[in-house]
């Protein structure tokens with residue numbers, strides 16, 4: 001194999017869009033293994049050096065290198081100064097934020113401290129990541145807003161982290177992953193929803209995670225491509241659990257954002273839930289309304305990956321059901337399944353819907369003036 | 370068809386590629402084992418700088434369990450979403466309709482003759498004249 005790269009030039013992004021956009025799924029990375037140490041107590045630095053992390057699953061890392069592209073990222077996203085893709089603010093500005101006129105960029109760090117069995121370490125790492133997001137990103141570029149990363153398997157410490165960050169405008173949402181130890185509606189996670197609702201912050205559920213369960217309900221698949229589609233199956237279970245355990249009923253002001261798992265499946269999941277609920281309602285009397293109502297009122301969806309059917313009318317039908325006011329544009333930068341803003345939306349969308357899709361919905365949801 | 374001299378041959382040894390702009394169009398020229406190929410450096414999918422991707426081979430399968438890996442160094446893989454293109458022709462391999470026919474042209478064609486509609490990267494003809502690499506477009 002013969003891999004060569006053009007020398008970096010100034011024109012890293014050939015296409016630009018004039019209208020301002022929001023990018024609701026950006027993945028900042030650490031440049032070095034120890035970049036979080038300044039935000040971690042000595043005790044945890046030593047712990048990491050001596051014991052490492054103990055995850056819920058055999059595969060310690062979500063993305064074993066290279067996952068379709070090196071680090072599952074665009075091959076042209078290596079910062080010129082070195083380090084992994086997504087680790088340089090100046091390069092992110094030059095490659096993503098400036099040419100695409102990104103007015104709001106929501107950071108969703110992955111491979112943080114979530115899904116670690118040692119809950120104290122998990123909480124410490126998540127808190128460190130949050131400090132690091134302010135120091136390295138949001139305080140340096142006002143377009144960027146962070147997600148509060150929480151130790152998801154310990155609802156109480158997660159809620160404490162949310163309360164500590166509440167009101168800090170560096171943060172615009174709470175970040176969970178779709179693969180947890182249990183389906184996301186279960187009680188161990190309720191303190192997270194309660195704290196998020198109190199703080200007025202949406203809870204983003206990003207695909208991936210380290211819950212220890214296979215990504216498909218029928219076991220571990222053979223291929224990466226199965227894992228890619230498995231994320232939507234996983235997200236569907238998470239959403240069904242949130243509805244059926246009564247999370248939306250108990251936290252009526254809670255807003256959830258489904259991140260990076262597609263949205264084409266939303267109508268059929270809701271239809272199926274409604275139909276079964278009509279017959280089995282008495283099993284879950286705490287679910288007081290048809291499931292689709294909660295979904296349509298309390299759930300938002302990011303666009304990357306966006307379904308890409310042959311007939312654009314099919315896409316429009318799905319969006320019509322979900323609501324043009326519910327979609328949040330996302331690139332997933334710097335990951336390899338990145339969506340180019342100027343190329344994702346087919347023609348035939350009204351100006352008002354385009355504006356909502358690219359910017360308006362996100363500004364409203366995240367409370368950005 | 371205008372001819373553009375782009376480099377003396379020794380500036381483009383086997384295994385290398387050169388990026389340039391001709392008439393406002395981003396072009397990449399490859400030297401694969403002494404043969405030269407030009408491609409428009411813009412992916413027909415979402416517009417990435419296609420030619421910054423790695424050169425790989427072509428994985429094909431006639432039956433489950435049978436894997437053939439050919440055309441080593443002749444397939445360019447887009448740096449964004451990984452769509453694969455034959456640098457000899459610009460032909461895409463990710464259009465599912467092509468996989469159904471099960472026949473993959475392996476012969477060399479002049480690039481300009483293979484623009485076959487959607488999912489075909491634009492190609493330019495490249496040839497060596499004396500000691501210079503020349504691109505025609």
Ligand code: FES
Pocket residue numbers: 412413414415416417419447448449450451452
């Ligand atoms: S831009 Fe090349 S594969 Fe998507």
